[in-house]
Amino acid sequence: DADVTQTPRNRITKTGKRIMxxxxxxxxxxxxxxxxxxxxxxxxxxxxxFDVKDINKGEISDGYSxxxxxxxxxxxxxxxxxxxxxxxxxxxxxxxxxxxxxxxPGTRLTVL
Amino acid sequence: AQSVTxxxxxxxxxxxxxxxxxxxYSSSVSVYLFWYVQYPNQGLQLLLKYLSGSTxxxxxxxxxxxxxxxxxxxxxxxxxxxxxxxxxxxCAVSDPDSSAxxxxxxxxxxxxxxx
Numbered sequence: 001d002a003d004v005t006q007t008p009r010n011r012i013t014k015t016g017k018r019i020m021x022x023x024x025x026x027x028x029x030x031x032x033x034x035x036x037x038x039x040x041x042x043x044x045x046x047x048x049x050f051d052v053k054d055i056n057k058g059e060i061s062d063g064y065s066x067x068x069x070x071x072x073x074x075x076x077x078x079x080x081x082x083x084x085x086x087x088x089x090x091x092x093x094x095x096x097x098x099x100x101x102x103x104x105p106g107t108r109l110t111v112l
Numbered sequence: 113a114q115s116v117t118x119x120x121x122x123x124x125x126x127x128x129x130x131x132x133x134x135x136x137y138s139s140s141v142s143v144y145l146f147w148y149v150q151y152p153n154q155g156l157q158l159l160l161k162y163l164s165g166s167t168x169x170x171x172x173x174x175x176x177x178x179x180x181x182x183x184x185x186x187x188x189x190x191x192x193x194x195x196x197x198x199x200x201x202x203c204a205v206s207d208p209d210s211s212a213x214x215x216x217x218x219x220x221x222x223x224x225x226x227x
Contacts (some may be wrong), residue, residue, distance in 0.1 A: 042202060042219040090155055101215055103155035
């Protein structure tokens with residue numbers, strides 16, 4: 001009974017394809033985040049959302065877009081995937097401004 | 113802007129030996145500090161956090177960290193490691209005075225335990 005779920009867990013796609021990664025949470029948190037993880041670089045913030053009507057760019061938003069369909073759902077899209085978007089993607093949630101975040105299991109994306 | 117430096121990308125230690133994973137952050141008037149752990153093929157989970165109060169913070173699995181404001185450090189320690197501690201560890205910082213509640217992560221330290 002995972003609190004933060006991500007689908008798919010693994011995806012292989014080709015350059016130029018449109019890809020959507022989905023995140024759902026049952027924690028009732030208002031804030032949701034998308035990160036990518038690359039070896040040796042830690043986690044880098046792509047987008048974050050404080051509620052359904054509030055979307056903000058992170059440090060590496062180019063090439064990505066997001067949609068907050070409901071408080072519990074936050075999707076990440078790659079409109080035209082490229083090989084350097086091959087990475088591990090994590091969704092996270094938090095409540096309020098304290099900062100502690102709760103992570104999903106990750107989606108491993110490979111762009112050929 | 114806040115930044116976090118994890119000084120060691122990899123730390124090999126023998127089982128039952130003590131370990132220290134180092135973390136330094138850029139100076140700020142106030143900070144929240146975190147250590148997260150990522151076991152193989154899993155997401156990140158919180159080990160411990162410093163928000164205020166006592167500078168020695170105890171977390172799960174026998175880990176603890178000490179907030180040192182003068183040295184802008186938040187090193188993670190465990191007196192005796194187990195094989196099950198093999199994982200990647202991330203130090204992270206956020207600014208409590210910011211409404212953004214963004215967390216800045218370090219690049220990670222991979223802890224490998226030798227039997």
